[in-house]
Amino acid sequence: MKVGLIYDPVYLRHDTGAHPENASRLRAVMGHLEKTGMLKRVEAIKPRPATVEEIALVHDPDYVRSVARKAENGGGWLDMDTYLSPASYEVALYAAGGVITGVEKVMEGVLSSAFALVRPPGHHAGVARASGFCIFNNVAVAARYALKKYQLKRIVVADFDVHHGNGTQDIFYQDPSILYFSTHQYPFYPGTGAVDEAGEGMGVGNIVNVPLPAMSGDDVFLRAYSEVFVPAASRFRPELVLVSAGYDAHWADSISMTQLTVGGYVQIVRLIKGVADEHCQGRMALALEGGYNTESLSACVKATLEVLMGDKEVADPMGKPSWTGKPAGADAVIQTARRIHGLE
Numbered sequence: 001m002k003v004g005l006i007y008d009p010v011y012l013r014h015d016t017g018a019h020p021e022n023a024s025r026l027r028a029v030m031g032h033l034e035k036t037g038m039l040k041r042v043e044a045i046k047p048r049p050a051t052v053e054e055i056a057l058v059h060d061p062d063y064v065r066s067v068a069r070k071a072e073n074g075g076g077w078l079d080m081d082t083y084l085s086p087a088s089y090e091v092a093l094y095a096a097g098g099v100i101t102g103v104e105k106v107m108e109g110v111l112s113s114a115f116a117l118v119r120p121p122g123h124h125a126g127v128a129r130a131s132g133f134c135i136f137n138n139v140a141v142a143a144r145y146a147l148k149k150y151q152l153k154r155i156v157v158a159d160f161d162v163h164h165g166n167g168t169q170d171i172f173y174q175d176p177s178i179l180y181f182s183t184h185q186y187p188f189y190p191g192t193g194a195v196d197e198a199g200e201g202m203g204v205g206n207i208v209n210v211p212l213p214a215m216s217g218d219d220v221f222l223r224a225y226s227e228v229f230v231p232a233a234s235r236f237r238p239e240l241v242l243v244s245a246g247y248d249a250h251w252a253d254s255i256s257m258t259q260l261t262v263g264g265y266v267q268i269v270r271l272i273k274g275v276a277d278e279h280c281q282g283r284m285a286l287a288l289e290g291g292y293n294t295e296s297l298s299a300c301v302k303a304t305l306e307v308l309m310g311d312k313e314v315a316d317p318m319g320k321p322s323w324t325g326k327p328a329g330a331d332a333v334i335q336t337a338r339r340i341h342g343l344e
């Protein structure tokens with residue numbers, strides 16, 4: 001079975017001008033995958049748009065209608081940093097639909113795993129609000145879709161974007177069927193994701209935050225994944241693994257102050273894939289979130305696809321950051337996350 005890459009030039013039509021989240025990101029990634037021969041190794045899959053009913057599995061129908069109307073009327077700002085162009089509503093349906101397409105192909109055994117190279121991103125979007133470049137929460141919509149369509153009981157969502165996925169957390173805060181795990185720089189935008197935000201009601205314990213200090217690098221992130229993510233996700237026994245794949249934690253990405261390398265991302269994706277391999281026949285769908293340095297973004301997406309294909313050697317063309325120490329407080333937060341979630 002092949003690894004799928006879900007992509008369509010429709011994603012370039014979400015026109016944000018000079019905004020950091022703009023169409024040149026996906027153009028750069030596709031150019032890099034083409035130039036390096038990677039496009040020949042993946043199964044190219046076209047996304048379908050999500051239906052309004054599918055979007056409404058997560059989002060308030062009034063909110064969905066208001067986005068559609070605003071786009072029809074020429075677009076504008078949805079919040080301080082989320083722009084809607086006339087085509088953006090339709091493109092956002094394709095972004096959520098791209099992740100759904102990935103889930104369908106993986107669940108139906110057509111692909112071993114899938115990477116949805118989509119925009120706009122999703123993990124900051126809440127039930128009734130756009131936020132942080134995100135219009136609809138693509139991964140949350142795909143998760144709810146998978147629960148319903150395939151009658152699943154347990155899905156793990158791993159989020160390695162440098163920002164906390166506050167939208168995803170809010171949506172699933174009381175949901176026993178989703179384990180949401182996030183590593184993120186903290187304190188940082190959007191301000192949420194403290195270690196003691198752990199879910200409530202039926203979802204208590206199913207939100208797992210590892211808020212990492214600025215300057216955290218490969219060592220710290222890998223401890224968070226091997227000592228918190230792997231035991232928590234394994235205990236949950238997922239039937240499907242979804243990933244909010246944001247590459248803005250790379251050291252070359254100037255939006256953040258974390259120091260991950262391409263090699264660090266490779267090891268993180270290997271650990272997540274290990275959980276999928278052990279518990280759900282490797283069923284895994286990833287969706288692009290952030291990543292604003294087009295060079296590191298392109299290298300990271302290519303490296304992720306190589307890991308999904310099982311490549312043993314994955315090159316890191318970007319190398320290491322100039323500072324590779326360990327920030328104060330990093331070990332303590334990992335320890336606290338382990339304690340709060342009963343992993344000691």
Ligand SMILES: [Zn+2]
Nearest residue numbers: 161162163290
């Ligand atoms: Zn981000």
